[in-house]
Structure formats: C-alpha cells, structure tokens
Amino acid sequence: MAVSGYPPIMQESLRMLEQTRAFRATQIMPRMTLAEREELLREWHPDYREESNREVKIGPNKGQRLANRLVDLLETRGIVDPAKVNLDRVDYDVDILVAGAGGAGVTASLIAHENGAKVLLATKLRIGDANTIMAEGGIAAATRPEDSPEKHFLDTYGGGRFSNKVDVISALVNDAPLIVEWLRDLGCMFDVQPNGDLMMTFAGGHQIRRTHSCKDLSGMEFMRVLRDEFVNQQIDLIEFSPVVELLLDDQGRCAGALLLNLDTNELLVVKAKAVILATGGMGRLHPSNFPTTNHYGATADGLVVAYRAGANLLHMDSVQFHPTGTFWPPQSLGLLITETMRAWGAHMVNKNGDRFIHELETRDTEAASLIREVQGRGNGIPTPDNTYGIWLDTPMINILTGIPDKVATHFAGIVHRFNLYGIDVNAEPILIYPTQHYQNGGVEIDPDGCTAIEGLYAAGEVSGGVQGRNRLGSNSMTDIFVFGQRSARHAVDYIKKAATGAPSLRHVDAYNKQLEEMNLRSDISSPLLFPDYMRKEVRARSVGR
C-alpha cells in the first residue's frame, strides 16, 4: 500500500482493521429490535441528555422542552425595533412571498408561479446556497413495482419513533414517486442501470432499496436543475435579503415579511397574501456543541420569526446526529460522509477491528451506538488531539461489490475531498464521529403545509411533523419537494379568497412586552442570520461588535 495518510497514533488500529477484513466480508450483523433500539437511545443519544434541551418560558410552546440553543433565540428580542419601521412604504407587493431558496423554496416558487400567482423569492445567500445542494445520497420513493407507499409509510413512521403526524407521512409517501417523475422530467440526471432502469440504493431504516441517486451529488443535481428552471421562468428573486420578521394583519393572518438587505442594511417591506417559509434548519447553532454538516445559513431564522408570530413548533427536542461525520483531518471536522457508503458495504469498525452494529439501522441508533462504542466502551481510535473516533472502512466497498473502482467512480466527491489532505479513501478508511445533521422538528404543518397561522406555510427542514423525532436517510429530499409543491398549491387557492388586511408588527410589540414582564433579558437578538465564528481575542479588540 502507498504511504498512509494518517498519523502514527492511528496505525495500530489500521492494522487491526485490515486483519479483520476477510472475516468481516462474510459476517452477518443482526438487526436490532425496537425495544433494543429504544434502550440504546435512552442511554446514549444526545436527545436524552439533560443539557441538550430546556423548558422555553414564552410563546406557543411555553413549558415544553426544546433544543437549548434554539431557546436562547426564542427568549429574546428581534433584531428589528418595530417603532422604527415604516410599514406604509411598501417595497414589494406580491401574492406569495417564498422565504429561502433551497430545494423547498425554489419548488414552491415554481409551482405557485405555474399556477398563476405573483411570486417573490427572498433568500439569505445566493439561490441554491443551502443544505439542499449538499445532499449526497439521494431521494426516497417507492417507485419499484416490488415497493409500495405502505412499506415506505411503515419505515418512515417507525424510523421517526412513531411520533410523526400520520396524515403528513401519508402525503409524503403517496406523492414521493410523482416527485421522482417530476424531477426526471425537469431533466435531473438520475443514476441508471444499463437497461435504463433507475439505479436504487439503500438508506438506513428502509426495508428495501428506494434511494434514487445522482452519483454522490444528488442534491447538487436537483438544486441546479431547479435553479435553471427558476431562472428560465423569470420569477422575481432577491438574494442576500433574509426575512427578519413576519408581518400579520389585525386578524392575525400572515400579511408579508420584513427583509434585511445585507449589503445596505436597509429594511424592505414585503406585502403578501401568503408567505411560504422554506428557510431550512438550525445546524449552525451547533446544538449540544456538535460540529455540523449544514451550510452557513442554517441558523433557525424561520423557526424564530414564525414562533414570535404565534406558530407552534413540534419535535424541537430532538436533533438528528449523523453517525458518519468526518473526524479526521480536523479541517474537515463534521463534514458529511454519505450513508450510501454504508449501503454499498463500508463497515464501521472500532479500534480492535470489530463491527458493533448493523450499518443500516436508523441514524439515531447508529449515532448512539457510535457514542457508546467510544465513550461507554473505550473502543475509539485515538487521534493526536486526544479525541476518539471510529473507522468507516471504505475500501470494503470495492471488496464487497467486486468492482475495484467502485469508490472512485461512485464517490468521486468524497475521494477528491480527502485527496486534498493526502488520504486515499480507495485504500484507507475514514475516521468518523457523529455530527449534527438535521433538524427533525420545526414549525408544525398539516398535509398542505399550513401552520397555525392563516396564510403562513412551512415546507422542508423548517417544518415539523413529517419526520417525527428521527428522519430516515433520503426522506428529506422527498419532504422538501412534496411539501414545497403542496404548500404552493394550497397557498394559490388560499390567496384567491384571502381578505388579508394591512400588515403590522403588533405581535412583535406584544412579544417584547411579555419578555419584559417575565424579565427575560439577553445580549443577543434573533434571528441570528449567521453563526458567530469570531475568536474572543479579535472581538475583545474590535469596535462595535
């Protein structure tokens, strides 16, 4: 073998890993029962740690436990002082405002536009700079004749620890095959077999191969095709202008939003009869102090503005940690290694060269077992930084498939990324540890994407109810397109009859008053918009920060 890309301290465990390969090639790992899984989760999953969640003292979910870092942002004032905003000067007057230009937002915009609505899409970064573009594995749908929406339902519900809303999952699994067809007909280049059939892979917790992939760049392919179509349809778009507050009329109906132009610092007033929130997740809050796979803008903004406007959240006491986050080199800490690698045969192996779990259990289970292996059993692989990870044996993919360049061709993106650091994942494994990946819950929706506020919709990662307390791999791509479409369709009908009144920020005044009465004070304001990565030393010396 060529020179190892790993430091000397890891070499011993690398030898063990190579020695056990022949044995592992035919080893059959048992699947866990529900009861075993539940016990493992209670003991080792971060959701069950006391310090991960706390009771929120204000708002629709008052008294319930939510992710700690999110509560920090809910128990504080907005970044806008309502007294200083002139809502009479309207910058945009549209039918539907879509907030967030990831997969859910662009889908909602396309469908609303197609159905005759005047749409404005506002987003924080550029269109497509989103979690969607990072998705590697693919999209789940029961398209094969031997698969069915019923099977997809059972897998999703059990995967979500039976907490998902059943009417919402029903919509998800029913529409999923239509979505694959829609994407295909927009010109997405799915992986196909030589006979033209779609190539299908496994994702954890699914009983059958139902992940449709586009190499290891699935989200990138979906996002760039949707973006191309969006540009072709010439729908209005404002980039670098995040939503910082929603506007409600005197009946409490959603009536638009305030945007912040990040270049000029100017507030823009958008009047709309309906708003579709598609602002994605909260990875960049680093819940429970984990690194994250998420893009730069994943700061829970949508949750914050919806909550202040009175929409309730669901399942925000549970965060998805992806079992296979990059753990070495430190420069790549937390970056995702797609589950598909395990589906193609990559084993998770401890310092003794042993597997310890079936690699395709649900993610919460896999993550908990990894944490147990390292913290509970002391079987982690040591790094020079005094931290401990687990091996993901990638060369096993070539061995098990019998295709010597399977890793090189199917996982070109990952090969390229590690090559930059002198690690050849065709020949050596990857050191991994769980990383924050997905916000399981969010603003509660019904099967049409409706929230508790009339005229306010939520679609994609910002929404709650679809995935319950644990999402299955590949089900989020399904989610964002299904509910991007459904929310847009419902909103188009709604605006025809909606008697939306003049927009106001009275709800923000009321929220602030409550904060004051409860003596809730904080030196941050929300939404956060961007994570704070400034070093203490720099902050201490800088003006106005």
Added chain:
Amino acid sequence: MNVEEKLIPIYYLGQRYDVPAGLTIMTALEWLGYVYTHGCGCRGGACGACSTMYRVGGDYKLHAGLACQTMVVPGMTLVQIPYYPRPVTKYSIDEKITDPSQVLLRLFPAIQKCVGCGACARACPQNLRPIDYVAAALRGQWQAAADLSFDCLMCGLCAARCTGELVPHSIAMFVRRYYAKLVRIKPQYLVDRSNEIKSGKFVPGVKQLATTSLEELRRLYDARSFENVDGNKH
C-alpha cells in the same frame, strides 16, 4: 479545532496578514475576524459561492480554487469572486427541441468561439475539462457532454478564465437537462407507478396503516423483512 499555531503570511486584497498554517482560506479569514456575508455558502465544496483566484509568491501562474477547500500557503495573494456575471439564456426543455445542435448554437453562440486553449481546465476546482465537454456538445455527443460535466458546481471559474468568453457551465446545464429528459428513455415502471398513484390506488392501504393501533404497528415494524443488503452486488 486544533491547528498548528505556526503563522504564515498571506495577502488578502493586497493586505498582508499572518494566519495559522493548516487552515483553509475561508477559516483563515474568519480567524482574522472577517465575517462572511458573500462568498460563503455550503462550506463543503458543493455550492461554488467561494470561488477564489490566487497567485503564490513570485510565480507567474494564476490559480483558481474554492476558499472552503483550499489551504493557505505562505505568500499566497488572493481575491474571492463571489459572483460572476453570465448572460441569462431562456429555454424550455421539451419535445419542441427537434434539432438540438441548432438550438445549442442559437442559445450559446459563443460556443463556436472556443479556441481550445484549455485555460478552463486549469481553473476548474472539480478537475473537469470544460474544453472537452464543450467539444462533445459541439459534436452532438450528448451523453459524453453530460457525463464529462456532471460534477460541475457552476462556480464560474472556467468562465472567468475563458479566452473565448464562453460560459461553459451554462452550456453544460442545458446539455445535461436535454440529455436526461429527452435522450434517455423513461422507465415504463415509473410511468406505471405514477399512474397508480394518480388513480388513488394506494390511498386505502396507507389510510389503513395510519389508523392501525400503535401496538400493532410496532409489531409490523419489527416483523419487516429486509431486502438483502449484505454482500451488496450490482
């Protein structure tokens, strides 16, 4: 992050700064106190928001890379290009495209100005060769052009360097969509499943599950039989 605290000089917009070796351009600028609004998206080499041009020391070579993926090196002088103008080309991918080569030339007239210099290939952070996929498109080799361009992030670095002022990634986008939708054959079972869904075939079955008791669902869940995954060969 535990990085080697050895400081090396880099030049950002002409200004000298000393930053720890071992950081990427993006994390080095953040280490200095720079707060990104533009020029940072996925932070994982997928979105192309952080396109960067740089030279190193006295070397004449102009390099291109992604700030989130490229490590700082001593004497690096750099600028990020968070946005690169490209003409908007309007089209729809449908059966009306009967002569794709002609449509290609109409939509992207600059494609004929490719001089074969290869500057694009030297700029591409994905190690693609726009020169090759552009040539394949010109020859009407749709599958080759689609495959050769598949890993494109649409970062625009090739367009920034292109001698013939082409926007290679726009050409590739059109070609891939055309190929995937109209050249490839649509699997019949996908059409069949879609018709079944539209006819409501699965609604009763799903509804029944949705109203089944939790106890029974837990039993069904544990009793699932899995398609064979061990020894995955296909």
